[in-house]
Amino acid sequence: MKKILLLLTVFSMVFTSCDPLEDIYEEVDANASGIVGEVVYTLTDEDYETLDLSYGSFNSEDEAKEALPGFLSGKYPVWGKGSAALVSYDLYVGNAFSVDNYTLSLEDYATSGSTLLGFEVTATPADYLADIITSEYDEANEGDYVSAYYDQYTGSVFTVTPEVSLDETLDYGTVSGDLTTISAGTWVNHSGAANELMYAAEGLTMADYPSSNVGGALEISTAGSEDVNTAISPELTSNKVYSSALIKLSEVGDGTYFFHLMEEEGFSFSARTGAKSDGNGKVLFGIGASSSSLTYGTTAYDLDTTYLIVASYEVETGISNLYVLTTVSDTEPASPEATSTGNSGNSANKIGIRQGGGGPTALIDGIRVANTWSSIMSNETLEDETVGNKETYNAIYTYTGGAWALPSDNGFYSLTDVDFASIGIENFGSSTSADDYLPAFLNLKFPYALEGDVLNVLYKYVSSSSGEQIRGDAYTKTAGVWMAHESTTVASLQLAHDGANWVPDNTIKYELVDADYTLIKDTYGENPDFAAAVANLDTYGNISTFNWTDEQIDTVINTVINAHFSGMEEGQKFAITVFVYNGSAQNVVYRYVLNGDTYVRD
Structure with a gap:
């Protein structure tokens, strides 16, 4: 209001002063903080955009304290000293607790005496996991969790030199015909009518698969009955045997096996791989460790699509796993498409291709047999490696009482x-x-x-x-x-204008109520130094500045603040509204700040 009055004065001086505006504007500038406003405000989506907060919240109170003064200056540019704003905003407080996922390393397994990437079958992982997690997470907050993933071998473990026993690219020329004739005896009939399993001049391809895009492919049909095989050299009679092939199915029936390992004599077949219709125009792949009854996976695959199938057979246990890949994988996947357990002890002397009732019509190419997954996927000379079946497990630990432990059932x-x-x-x-x-x-x-x-x-x-x-x-x-x-809560920040800028203000506003005036009378009524003052309060219900000294007012206000607000930190501010008589009865605001153990006027 003073600015307006001063500016209006210009019109009465403009013709009587040689430079009337200079003095007036100096006075206006000197009183630039004279307009006082007070607002309670909640930030909007548009405000967060203005503040470049794309997530619509502050990450901390300090971040709000840094950003809001400038925001208020832009929103209320003419407000000055004595102005106040209570701003509500969204504050990101984070998750209720932290969950870290951790996969054990070779060094971790070594604490159990294992030299492998996994606990040995005889180990009890729970004996080591808490210490492993403690070593990895030496600093943690109460209630944090760690989810530890670890492997444990389920049986014997072997160290082998990766070696390929069969690399059949079916490179038999550019003319199609029956496979046994065109391969000149590399492939031989062992069952069914002769010359019904065909050679196709065009093969299958998959990027990075070592037996890809060379020569042709063999072709099996639902109408054929001939079964053929080719020799594996060297023969594999122990540990784990892997066999693989590229396959592209154009038709599937009720299901039977078409690809398997064979012994030298008889029909001791292992890792029988088959396919059947899922009933909806797609394919399910399955495996039988040593039986023609297959265990099928649940993933539906497409016809007329090239896949890489990899089957494994563990000689000691009779366990077979089947993997169906769309791209080459350097490591054996943790979860097979299907698993079957059958006879143990079978050797792998040959690879067999079968045509049977319910079987598919398909092209098969890039057939490999090896003693490791790595040598299925590469023709390079590879270092010795450990081979064995293992399972992946998950254990959850929580930080409680200063240590990592299994969580209790209470509250978890x-x-x-x-x-x-x-x-x-x-x-x-x-x-x-x-x-x-x-x-x-x-x-x-x-x-x-x-x-x-x-x-x-x-x-x-x-x-x-x-x-x-x-x-x-x-x-x-x-x-x-x-x-x-x-994870996001509503918070508020009080700010005040100090005459130059908006600053965070921790002032607590409180208005004395009847109970507070009663507290003053009860506390100081017997004190002779307050006799006249308390008598005035008792008579008129207010604090008269004619009867109360500033020191007495400060003393009783300290009593009231301490009664309602204990444990305040140094520098805490209060704005206390008191009903006073100073020539007229009215509310007056007294401001205090905590200095040591006393609230002094601010």
Whole structure:
């Protein structure tokens, strides 16, 4: 208002002063902080954009303290000293707890005496995991979790020199015909009508597969009955045998095997690989370790598409695994498409191709047999390696009481595969949010949970970028519903204008109520130094500046603040509204700041 009055004065001086504006503008500038405003404000989506906060929240109170003064200066450019703003904003507080996914290393397994990338079959992983996690996470917060992935061998482990026993590229010229004739005895009939398994002059290809894009392919048909084989050299009679081939199926039936390992004499077949229709125009692949009854996988594959199939047979245990790949993989996948257990002790002397009822019509090319996965995928000279079946496991530990330990059942739950099956999915992911399923699941799982109960829930989450990992969140039973922890909360920051800038202001505003005036009378009524002052308060219900000294007012205000606000930090400010009489009865605001153990006027 003073600026307006001063500027209006210009018109009465403009014709009587040689330079009337200079003095007036100097006075206006000297009182630039004279316009006082007060606002309670909540940031909008547009405000966050203005502040370059794309996620719509601050990451810390310090970040808000740094950004909001400039924001308020732009929004209220004419406000000055004494102005106040209480700004509400979204504050990112993070997850309820931290979950780290950790995969054990060779060094970790060495703590158990293992020289392998996995615990040996005789080891008890729980004896070592807590110490391994402690070594890796020597600093942690109470309630943090670590999900440890580790491998353990299920049987014997072998050290072998990678070697290829068969590399059949089917390079038999550019003229199609029956395979046994065109291969000049490399492939021989061992069952069925002769000359029905054909050679196709055009082969199959897959990038980086070593037996690809050379020569032709063999062709099997649902109408054929001839079965053929070719010799493996050197023969494989121990440890683990891998066989592979490129395959492109154009037709499938009810299912039978078409690709297998053979012994020298008789029909002791191993790792029988087959295919059948899934009933919807796609293909299911299966394997039988030593039986014509196959175990089929659940993945539906396309017809007229080239795949790389890899089958393994462990001589000691009789376990066979089948992998179906769309690209070459340098390492053996953790999970096969299908697994079967059959007779142990079979040797691998030949590779066999079978045409039978219910079998497919297909092209087969790039047939390999080797003693390691690596030598299936490469013709290079490879270093010795360890071969053996192992399983991958997951163990969850929590940091509690200053140490890593298995979590207790109280306040913690980890979803199992059975739990996921009960809700009709295999895991959570980008299209299957945990929050869409867990509230209902937890109500069923914990029907007697009480209002306010908190449960830390961990679960399997799979994404295309990170693969499988363990994630989790805290859920609280609220009004009968399990509610997930909110990573963003509403916070507020009080700011004041100091005459030059907006600054964060921790001032607490409080207005004395009847109980406070009663507290003053009860506390100081018997004090002779306050006799007249308290008598005035008792009579008129206010604090008269004619009867109360500043020191007395400060003393009783300290009493009131301490009664309501204990444990304040140094520098805490208060704006206390008091009903006073200073010529007229009115509310007056007294400002205090904590200095040592006393609130002094600010």
